[in-house]
Amino acid sequence: xxxxxxxxxxxxxxxxxxxxxxxxxxxxxxxxxxxxxxxxxxxxxxxxxxxxxxxxxxxxxxxxxxxxxxxxxxxxxxxxxxxxxxxxxxxxxxxxxxxxxxxxxxxxxxxxxxxxxxxxxxxxxxxxxxxxxxxxxxxxxxxxxxxxxxxxxxxxxxxxxxxxxxxxxxxxxxxxxxxxxxxxxxxxxxxxxxxxxxxxxxxxxxxxxxxxxxxxxxxxxxxxxxxxxxxxxxxxxxxxxxxxxxxxxxxxxxxxxxxxxxxxxxxxxxxxxxxxxxxxxxxxxxxxxxxxxxxxxxxxxxxxxxxxxxxxxxxxxxxxxxxxxxxxxxxxxxxxxxxxxxxxxxxxxxxxxxxxxxxxxxxxxxxxxxxxxxxxxxxxxxxxxxxxxxxxxxxxxxxxxxxxxxxxxxxxxxxxxxxxxxxxxxxxxxx
Amino acid sequence: xxxxxxxxxxxxxxxxxxxxxxxxxxxxxxxxxxxxxxxxxxxxxxxxxxxxxxxxxxxxxxxxxxxxxxxxxxxxxxxxxxxxxxxxxxxxxxxxxxxxxxxxxxxxxxxxxxxxxxxxxxxxxxxxxxxxxxxxxxxxxxxxxxxxxxxxxxxxxxxxxxxxxxxxxxxxxxxxxxxxxxxxxxxxxxxxxxxxxxxxxxxxxxxxxxxxxxxxxxxxxxxxxxxxxxxxxxxxxxxxxxxxxxxxxxxxxxxxxxxxxxxxxxxxxxxxxxxxxxxxxxxxxxxxxxxxxxxxxxxxxxxxxxxxxxxxxxxxxxxxxxxxxxxxxxxxxxxxxxxxxxxxxxxxxxxxxxxxxxxxxxxxxxxxxxxxxxxxxxxxxxxxxxxxxxxxxxxxxxxxxxxxxxxxxxxxxxxxxxxxxxxxxxxxxxx
Numbered sequence: 001x002x003x004x005x006x007x008x009x010x011x012x013x014x015x016x017x018x019x020x021x022x023x024x025x026x027x028x029x030x031x032x033x034x035x036x037x038x039x040x041x042x043x044x045x046x047x048x049x050x051x052x053x054x055x056x057x058x059x060x061x062x063x064x065x066x067x068x069x070x071x072x073x074x075x076x077x078x079x080x081x082x083x084x085x086x087x088x089x090x091x092x093x094x095x096x097x098x099x100x101x102x103x104x105x106x107x108x109x110x111x112x113x114x115x116x117x118x119x120x121x122x123x124x125x126x127x128x129x130x131x132x133x134x135x136x137x138x139x140x141x142x143x144x145x146x147x148x149x150x151x152x153x154x155x156x157x158x159x160x161x162x163x164x165x166x167x168x169x170x171x172x173x174x175x176x177x178x179x180x181x182x183x184x185x186x187x188x189x190x191x192x193x194x195x196x197x198x199x200x201x202x203x204x205x206x207x208x209x210x211x212x213x214x215x216x217x218x219x220x221x222x223x224x225x226x227x228x229x230x231x232x233x234x235x236x237x238x239x240x241x242x243x244x245x246x247x248x249x250x251x252x253x254x255x256x257x258x259x260x261x262x263x264x265x266x267x268x269x270x271x272x273x274x275x276x277x278x279x280x281x282x283x284x285x286x287x288x289x290x291x292x293x294x295x296x297x298x299x300x301x302x303x304x305x306x307x308x309x310x311x312x313x314x315x316x317x318x319x320x321x322x323x324x325x326x327x328x329x330x331x332x333x334x335x336x337x338x339x340x341x342x343x344x345x346x347x348x349x350x351x352x353x354x355x356x357x358x359x360x361x362x363x364x365x366x367x368x369x370x371x372x373x374x375x376x377x378x379x380x381x382x383x384x385x386x387x388x389x390x391x392x393x394x395x396x397x398x399x400x401x402x403x404x405x406x407x408x409x410x411x412x413x414x415x416x417x418x419x420x421x422x423x424x425x426x427x428x429x430x431x
Numbered sequence: 432x433x434x435x436x437x438x439x440x441x442x443x444x445x446x447x448x449x450x451x452x453x454x455x456x457x458x459x460x461x462x463x464x465x466x467x468x469x470x471x472x473x474x475x476x477x478x479x480x481x482x483x484x485x486x487x488x489x490x491x492x493x494x495x496x497x498x499x500x501x502x503x504x505x506x507x508x509x510x511x512x513x514x515x516x517x518x519x520x521x522x523x524x525x526x527x528x529x530x531x532x533x534x535x536x537x538x539x540x541x542x543x544x545x546x547x548x549x550x551x552x553x554x555x556x557x558x559x560x561x562x563x564x565x566x567x568x569x570x571x572x573x574x575x576x577x578x579x580x581x582x583x584x585x586x587x588x589x590x591x592x593x594x595x596x597x598x599x600x601x602x603x604x605x606x607x608x609x610x611x612x613x614x615x616x617x618x619x620x621x622x623x624x625x626x627x628x629x630x631x632x633x634x635x636x637x638x639x640x641x642x643x644x645x646x647x648x649x650x651x652x653x654x655x656x657x658x659x660x661x662x663x664x665x666x667x668x669x670x671x672x673x674x675x676x677x678x679x680x681x682x683x684x685x686x687x688x689x690x691x692x693x694x695x696x697x698x699x700x701x702x703x704x705x706x707x708x709x710x711x712x713x714x715x716x717x718x719x720x721x722x723x724x725x726x727x728x729x730x731x732x733x734x735x736x737x738x739x740x741x742x743x744x745x746x747x748x749x750x751x752x753x754x755x756x757x758x759x760x761x762x763x764x765x766x767x768x769x770x771x772x773x774x775x776x777x778x779x780x781x782x783x784x785x786x787x788x789x790x791x792x793x794x795x796x797x798x799x800x801x802x803x804x805x806x807x808x809x810x811x812x813x814x815x816x817x818x819x820x821x822x823x824x825x826x827x828x829x830x831x832x833x834x835x836x837x838x839x840x841x842x843x844x845x846x847x848x849x850x851x852x853x854x855x856x857x858x859x860x861x862x
Contacts, residue, residue: 070840070841070842070843070845071832071833071834071842071843071844071845072830072832072833072834072840072843073830073840099842099843099845100843127845171855175855180801180804180805180808181804181807181808181848182808182848182851182852182855183847183848183851184847184848185847186842186845186847188847188851189845189846189847189848189850189851190845190850192850192851192854192855193850193851193853193854196854196855197854231804231807231848232800232801232804232807233789233797233800233801233804234797234800234801234804235804271786271789271790271797272746272747272750272786272787272789272790273750273790273791298746298782298786298789298790299782299785299786299789299799299800300800300803300804300807301785301799301800301803301818301819301820302782302819302820303815303819303824303825303828304819304820304821304824304825304828305778305779305782305820305821305824307739308738308739308742308778308779308782309782309786311739311742311743312742312743312746312782312783312786315703315729315743316703316747319703319704331828331841332841333807333839333841334825334828334829334830334839334841335828335829335830335839335840335841336830336840336841347736347739348736348739351729351730351733351736351739351740351743352743354730354732355702355703355729355730355740355743356703358664358702358703358729358730359702359703359704359729360704366664366665366702368730368732369663369664369665369730369731369732370611370663370664370665372731372732373611373612373662373663373664373665373666373731374611376612376662376663376731376764377611377612377613384734387732388732388733388734388735389732389733389735389736390735390736393734393735393736394734394735394765397734397735397762397765397766398765398766399503399504399765399766399767401502401503402502402503403502403503408764408765408766409501409503409504409766409767410501410762410763410764410765410766410767411501411530411617412501412502412503412530412531413502414501414502414530414558414617414620414621415620416614416615416616416617416619416620417612417613417614417615417620417662419620419621419623419624420613420614420619420620420623420624421613422624423623423624423627423628424602424606424613424623424627
């Protein structure tokens with residue numbers, strides 16, 4: 001039985017116990033949220049996870065890091081290194097987005113190595129196998145796609161992006177609205193290519209009940225992908241995007257009926273003032289299903305700095321109720337991420353998540369900041385380093401002041417904190 | 432006469448013409464905003480500026496970069512280099528915060544070199560000269576402070592931070608509220624030290640009318656400093672901070688009566704959900720005077736990544752109405768900024784400013800993004816590079832795809848944009 005089915009039955013599973021304790025909430029409250037679809041705990045029955053991860057309403061905002069090969073960068077060891085860097089920088093989940101080389105090998109390597117939930121986008125492998133067997137994505141069939149989904153589920157993948165919302169009707173809506181950038185989702189693009197060529201409906205949509213059977217059998221959490229996520233600020237929150245979201249909400253109901261756990265994926269590129277509306281729309285239309293957003297980037301002009309653009313958007317999204325942030329690295333739009341990009345991307349996204357958790361009142365979130373500021377007041381650099389989001393960088397960067405070893409090089413002996421500590425105290429003593 | 436006085440008289444100055452054209456707004460509208468104090472154009476009559484910079488309501492959000500020596504880093508050439516890096520990264524204004532070495536020389540060097548408004552914090556130099564002449568900050572006098580302000584005004588400084596709001600009453604409020612970090616402003620700390628030692632009122636507050644005389648004579652824009660800006664999330668929006676803001680609003684009225692242009696400085700560290708309230712409070716209490724914020728940082732735990740924490744806060748602040756963002760570099764809380772820190776800090780802050788300008792509907796802001804996305808659709812890398820916030824980084828980072836020279840290494844030949852361009856077009860042709 002899936003987490004959802006067991007929660008509906010009233011069972012407090014090991015996963016629920018673990019997550020409730022970790023989050024400091026009541027297991028019974030958490031169970032109810034899983035039963036009503038507001039929280040998921042991705043955990044494939046074939047994946048020997050020990051650290052479970054709850055995603056959804058009232059829980060700490062989680063961070064995902066994407067890794068994986070490309071046709072131009074197919075280095076198994078490098079992807080395992082990226083996985084390690086992402087985890088050590090604090091990623092809660094990983095997605096393997098490999099579309100080059102031996103995809104099975106990379107996935108199995110990561111699954112064995114890391115103790116966090118792993119996600120995939122099976123259509124990538126299905127497309128690549130179509131190309132490898134006959135030279136064309138067009139040679140994917142419903143059967144070959146379902147086989148890849150089943151194989152990945154069998155291997156232990158905990159959550160899968162399924163772009164089942166890119167229907168013919170949605171593509172027709174896309175053409176009517178007239179976008180600057182029609183589709184920027186790779187999975188969405190593969191499906192459009194296939195659908196246009198074969199003049200057929202989306203195979204993930206048509207075979208959704210078989211996909212649910214597989215998901216149910218292995219308790220794979222479905223992450224319903226937004227193939228039409230806007231890839232330009234000017235395309236944000238258009239009819240095509242919302243049309244697809246409505247399809248995803250219907251599929252969510254189907255999944256829930258079958259006891260399958262579901263998340264919904266979201267933008268993408270959005271201007272600041274549309275982010276909250278997008279979260280409220282998703283939460284309303286999809287009846288509170290967890291929202292998993294990529295960014296959103298709040299401007300299109302920042303290649304090389306897209307992690308910052310995404311950090312701004314992600315913070316506002318998470319504050320408004322998004323539950324799961326997919327990282328964006330500085331290399332987005334330019335290259336496959338380097339190890340340094342992976343680390344920067346995870347940390348930027350954790351900054352968004354944590355600042356949003358403070359704002360939305362997630363239990364104990366602000367305590368971290370409070371403890372840090374206490375160490376600042378004491379001018380205790382060791383304490384500050386240990387409480388920093390990246391202690392290594394603090395060690396490397398902290399300038400040693402010649403004039404006052406307690407202060408940093410920024411103010412040297414004119415450290416505001418030190419002066420005020422001394423003089424406010426003195427005034428009290430003078431009284 | 433000052434800009435303010437001339438605006439009140441109805442004059443459209445060269446500065447107003449320049450800024451109105453640059454911003455694409457009506458000069459008469461701009462003149463009214465200057466007359467009512469909602470916009471400032473910092474321009475000391477002794478500074479031969481050609482590029483004027485308007486700051487305030489309805490204008491593009493501006494970005495300031497802080498540079499300057501410290502007791503532990505006193506390298507004249509390096510500070511000039513930082514000034515050049517900041518300007519070429521797109522800073523609209525600079526502040527020279529030197530507190531080490533020959534402060535006059537650094538200031539004059541920067542004033543001669545750059546063609547943007549320059550700000551200072553004269554209390555730093557007054558304090559340092561007290562120390563140099565007698566070994567103690569306590570030996571500053573009202574006269575010596577006013578002399579420094581006058582000398583800097585004479586030299587051509589366009590705007591000055593004056594921490595006149597740290598009154599004895601405000602310090603008393605600070606002690607009552609009980610903060611995690613009492614005061615983190617260096618200028619605020621110098622003043623508290625002096626006030627406690629001498630058991631006297633803030634000399635900047637007591638001599639504010641003489642300061643106004645100097646500001647009026649040279650048309651120096653006063654930037655009323657928030658000596659009590661919160662330096663910890665937990666201290667955000669407390670009574671002491673707001674008490675000081677009320678004092679600043681009274682000083683704003685005094686300045687306006689004397690024809691002096693004024694900005695108000697703001698936090699600091701604030702949780703996400705308090706940022707909009709802080710902007711609305713400042714705009715309400717200070718009758719629409721431009722708001723100049725440092726960050727705000729949305730979490731305390733990110734030394735080494737504080738530019739990201741500040742980018743999140745700055746975007747929300749500017750969207751809510753803050754007019755001028757002071758950059759925060761990755762080195763904040765750790766060290767004097769390196770050249771690379773200066774560049775990263777300026778660009779992160781420009782991302783905040785620009786994304787906020789899109790959201791608040793600043794004229795033509797979104798056009799930049801639209802043009803970028805058009806180049807993306809065309810897969811025109813040269814066009815994308817030229818429209819990027821940092822073309823140099825794009826040139827350096829863009830991975831050259833082996834399999835498809837039009838695409839990047841991220842997706843290689845599986846470029847979503849390329850696939851969709853081809854297939855959506857094909858479908859239209861098939862009809």
